[in-house]
Amino acid sequence: MNDYPNRILDDKQLEELLSRPAEETVEMFKRLEGDIMFLGIAGKIGPSLANMAKRACDEAGIKKRIIGVSRFSCDEEKKHIEELGIEIFQGDLLERDFLESLPKVKNVFFLAGMKFGSEENASLTWAMNSYLPALIAEHFKDSKIVAYSTGCVYPLVDIDSGGSKETDVPKPLGEYAQSCLGRERMFEYGSKKYNTPVVLIRLNYAVEPRYGVLIDIATKVKNSIPVDLSMGYFNVIWQGDANNQVLRSLEYTETPAKILNITGQETLSVRDIAEEFGKIFGIMPIIVGEEAQTAFLNNSDLAHNLFGNPKLSINKLLKWTGYWIEDEKKILGKPTHFEVRDGKY
Structure with a gap:
């Protein structure tokens, strides 16, 4: 299962790696009761997460209804997800009639939300990120729910602290x-009111060669754009490892809702990562500013105790990302703005 290549050749190989279920994930699906729905399936994470679930079912030799829900602003993405063998419901989750038309499956993953442009459209941000979860918690009150959140709900912490823990305020x-x-x-409220088992995933950050903090740093180094050290440290996890952990979180849903930090083990230095990319590209990175003593950092010991350590090392991630940029392959072009320190995205 861990026969990772030295270099990722194309999107097809990358998608296979992102959606490759671990043996533990396949075993979990053998035990799992009920069908599965991914709310907000379109985007950076949803397609590979749902495909991993489909592949896990296939490898487990079981059949489940796997459903993806989204507005699908991109027809090409909708077609791609349908070709994976995932059943599609197209519509706006904020429309009550559409939401109430969705089948009430046993297992629900909530991926919908808004980040970029949130400062320019605060009302929609709150509707997507707070009002919609209240609707979902009510409609799927008899389901198990795994909902994506973010490590940004924590404050900036000292870089030597080991990161914020789930018990931190x-x-x-x-x-x-x-x-x-x-x-x-809202999910906590629904969990308590309806006795719904829930896990809240505080993710910080998932990366792959087309998107993420590593791409943000690598593209700046490659194009001789200054790398700002304002946010001098960060955590990352390979999106394939995060996908496996998120799927397996279904077995750890609780009432009241359980919180899980999901990220890598290391506290990484922006300066060090920029210098490593500089070695790959044969370029001296332009580094500006000084590292602050605080950053958004998560402690993921609880998740590692439940799921084991991430299988992909930071060194492999660095090489994959660097080679992807070096080969001039397509990236998503959506900066994470990880360097933002005032919360304005």
């Missing part, structure tokens, strides 16, 4: 992070 900075805490509170 949230102190969200800016309206985006505040609305994400609102999302969590």
